[in-house]
Amino acid sequence: MIMDERKKRILQAIIDDYIDTAEPIGSRTIARKHELGLSSATIRNEMADLEEMGYLAQPHTSAGRVPSDKGYRLYVDKLMPAHDLKIEDIEKLRSEMEFRINELSQLLRQASAVLSRFTQYTSMAVSPQLRASTIKAIQVVPIETGKALVIVVNNADIVRNGLVKISEYIKPQALITISNILNNRLSGLALHQVNLHIIKELERETGVPGEILMPILDGAADCIEQIDNQELYVEGTSNILNYPEFKDVAKARELMSMIDEKSTICKALADNARKDGLTIKIGTENDLTWIKDCSLITVNYNIADKLSGTIGIIGPTRMEYPKVISSLRYISKIVSDEINRLTGQDPGTG
Amino acid sequence: MIMDERKKRILQAIIDDYIDTAEPIGSRTIARKHELGLSSATIRNEMADLEEMGYLAQPHTSAGRVPSDKGYRLYVDKLMPAHDLKIEDIEKLRSEMEFRINELSQLLRQASAVLSRFTQYTSMAVSPQLRASTIKAIQVVPIETGKALVIVVNNADIVRNGLVKISEYIKPQALITISNILNNRLSGLALHQVNLHIIKELERETGVPGEILMPILDGAADCIEQIDNQELYVEGTSNILNYPEFKDVAKARELMSMIDEKSTICKALADNARKDGLTIKIGTENDLTWIKDCSLITVNYNIADKLSGTIGIIGPTRMEYPKVISSLRYISKIVSDEINRLTGQDPGTG
DNA sequence: TGTTAGCACTCAGAGTTAGCGAGTGCTAAC
DNA sequence: GTTAGCACTCGCTAACTCTGAGTGCTAACA
Known part of the structure; x- marks a missing residue:
């Protein structure tokens, strides 16, 4: 079966909606809300195809469809709408980061707090590690x-x-x-x-x-x-309780207690830390089973080729990828600039 | 009505049991489990008295009794069994605190983590403040x-x-x-x-x-x-999800998001910070409404009359008071000793 | 050949009801 | 003052029904 343009548009519509509502999406919803010029029956056929191809899944026969990890992957790689932070958001983020902070640990804690408040997910930051420390x-x-x-x-x-x-x-x-x-x-x-x-x-x-x-x-x-010594800062864990996917206390507890263990988080981040720039791991793409219902998005920043650190966000696979990615990028930029200022690497912007 | 010895023994038995089970306690349970030499009917009468006096409450007519804040207060002040940490617990706590820590912030974080792991409640520590800093x-x-x-x-x-x-x-x-x-x-x-x-x-x-x-x-x-700058370290928030009183996600979220706000916690601690030694605030004894279902136990430690800091534990009013109090005391002792060592106030123990 | 209307079917979730059992308060006897 | 007995209360659970959103399939249509 071939993944044509139409299928992609339908898949995107489904994922966009699902990210919004967390409810399985039915064919009628898509036909009504998105102007694809197709009837629900046609969309139903396409959805059956998309399911067969592995991009969608059905919680049970009489329910709508839910994106699979593979679906999210395609979404993130190809379909996702471009997202620029709104000017007021940029202003907001910048002003919240503006406190004059003169200690690395506080800077990271702050960055993590601002991110989690803005995205409503859980955020973490690892203190920068030296590549070759002398x-x-x-x-x-x-x-x-x-x-x-x-x-x-x-x-x-x-x-x-x-x-x-x-x-x-x-x-x-x-x-x-x-x-x-x-x-x-x-x-x-x-x-x-x-x-x-x-x-x-x-x-x-x-x-x-x-x-x-x-x-x-x-x-x-x-x-x-x-x-x-690698320090870890985690903020916004209580946001987890806002997601309907964790309305079951036992599930929420499992995730939260893992996140509470600093060492576990470090392990989760370690894999991403090697790569450069932004890494997105969706659900089962993560090696660790306890994150299999979550996505982990991290940015590594390098400073003058000597320091490297990681900032990341963890949330349900049904995550507002576009928003998270752009805000993560923005904050990590601010953080590396600030570290530059603190350590005086960059005589620039002051 | 007078609070005689027998009433006290019954109240203690009820609270002890309730701390254990988190279920309303019935007269038969007390008659069976505790050897008071009384029938359930007698205990029933006493329980009715205790309720009238405000030490117990009844969730609904056909349920057992639950301690009220006033009941816990009496328990904590007069009834609670003496509790010394077991030798193996002392060993455990000491060894977990034994990491050679040379930074104040890490020491406090560690203390908080050890405490929350040991007690299974949420623990926090505030960096020491100077009384008159020069x-x-x-x-x-x-x-x-x-x-x-x-x-x-x-x-x-x-x-x-x-x-x-x-x-x-x-x-x-x-x-x-x-x-x-x-x-x-x-x-x-x-x-x-x-x-x-x-x-x-x-x-x-x-x-x-x-x-x-x-x-x-x-x-x-x-x-x-x-x-x-006052730094705050909070550990073990995920423990909250273990308590049956927070099996309702909405309730858990409310508490956790409050705890996530550092400033809110500081406000909660501020009141206790003025007093010396150990402070216990049970339920509505706390000024802040969001802790009204919780108890807050804090210890203030002073160092050479110059520094003062606070370590505390927050948990449901149904808390293992004896255990919490003794471990809190022990850890705060270790912390102040360590700070002494770090800042070289005390040429002693090394 | 692709699209659509129509229809029978499925099934989770909400609402209802009935029965159980832990617990109570009261009374009367010890 | 204590206790056995008993009628009563009421939250909880399980079983059941009903509803509605959603599906797949078929047949008609452009």
């Missing part, structure tokens, strides 16, 4: 007697710090010397290259005994660990 | 040409930093001078005292023109703002 600078700053602050900056200008206790007898001047040696010795190294071997060398070079050096190096190691 | 140290560290890191440490040793762009012509040495002046001039001040007036003074003292000083001061201001 240490740009290490500094040790005396704070008060017995306390110093260790600061690590990596090549993407992500900064972490930690307070460390040090011997009360170290003079501030000595600390600065240690700081300089550390900085010279470690900067440029990949994070994982800081090993015991190097520590031994440092001990020798600085002439500072290990037990004094150790807390500082421990502090630095913690900072490095934190930089590598 | 600046302990400000440092400006050169990172590379045109970039510097501004670091602010407050009197509770909470550290924030931000990258700032600076003129490419400032020499590192000059930056250190600026850093020292800033530090001398600003440390000891309350965060809100850093105003335009002081900035003008700084300009004069350092001899550095405003347009060079400004980005640095802006960065410092951002850091200060971040320190003051």
Whole structure:
């Protein structure tokens, strides 16, 4: 059987309607609402064909048709109407993102919150990961007697710090010397290259005994660990309860408890994270069975080829794809611009 | 009518059972399960009395009794069995909190997650607020040409930093001078005292023109703002769907969407935050109507009289109060100990 | 040959009814 | 004061019916 233009128009009409109503769509509805110039009987025949071809399914004999994953796939690839955000939506999104945010974690949390509020789906954001992370600078700053602050900056200008206790007898001047040696010795190294071997060398070079050096190096190691640490922000989980497909509490609970597990979400995103740009996984296209009734749309953004992160939206397969895609694109653009601003990669727009 | 010992024992038995089963409790159940040496008829009479006194309520004539908020209040204040965490629970909680966490935000998130997993309720944690926050140290560290890191440490040793762009012509040495002046001039001040007036003074003292000083001061201001910023962590919202009292999706959605709004939760916690130690608000004792079917248990912890924060659990009024209270106490102890460790207030336990 | 009107058929969901059983309050006896 | 007995209440469940949206098929039509 051949997928002609008419079939496509009918399929599109069905999916558009179904996304709206979440009710199985009958031939009469299509004949009435869409001006295809066809009677319900003709549409009925076409719908039977579309079902045979696997684009539609029937919950039970006497019900209308429902799109299958394959149907959604065609819709997303070929049929879906172009969607540009309305000017007022752009304004709204921009203004909600406008808070002056100076911390990566808050920026992502914010982005996720804005997205979920706007789309009414569940949104998540993963803190950017370094492709090849190296240490740009290490500094040790005396704070008060017995306390110093260790600061690590990596090549993407992500900064972490930690307070460390040090011997009360170290003079501030000595600390600065240690700081300089550390900085010279470690900067440029990949994070994982800081090993015991190097520590031994440092001990020798600085002439500072290990037990004094150790807390500082421990502090630095913690900072490095934190930089590598992948943080996940999920917002708008309660939206799930709005979809009729999850009116059954048991089903909603299953999905929500999976989403509550950060590690599960990370697994779901991991697969998409490798690709560039926008990825759409519809229902069973997802490897994980618990998302088999949902679609997962993610955008990966790269920053100066060093950082890469993911922002995504999860919702029922019956999802407003056009709207979700355009808003996701828009927000991810804002986020990467902001990260650029934060880390000073881009001297541009300010 | 007088509240004698027997009535109390019966009330306790009813509440204990109801917490377990979430089903209205009948007189026969109590007579059978609890060895009170009374027939169901006697218990029936007592239950009628307890209802008249307002401790119990009847969903409908032919159903058993259900505790009222007043009933829970008495239970919590007087009747509730003492509850100590089992050794294996303590071990479990401790080990789940044992991850070496070196960032406040992650520590709180973790605490919240552990609590919600253990109690099966929804848990939240608010980042500690300063009672009277002052600046302990400000440092400006050169990172590379045109970039510097501004670091602010407050009197509770909470550290924030931000990258700032600076003129490419400032020499590192000059930056250190600026850093020292800033530090001398600003440390000891309350965060809100850093105003335009002081900035003008700084300009004069350092001899550095405003347009060079400004980005640095802006960065410092951002850091200060971040320190003051109250962060909220909520975990285990999906647990709500496990309670039979929220088997109705509409009801669950109402609660969950409220919980999803960070600001709403903060409002709910605000009232408790002023008190010391543990606060229990049962049902309508809460000012906010959307929690009227829930209980909110919070613990405020203080750290060296400077920091104060809140950890809390929200669940149906039919809550396992003894368990929740003891685990909340335990976790909050761990959290404040950890914060002590992080900020080095307490040279103790390591 | 493709399109359409007509018709018999299907079946989920809403509404109705009946029966069950857990639980009550009251009364009278212990 | 306690308890056994009993009539009564009423939410819940299961069985049943009815309705209507939707289908597939057939035959007539352009």
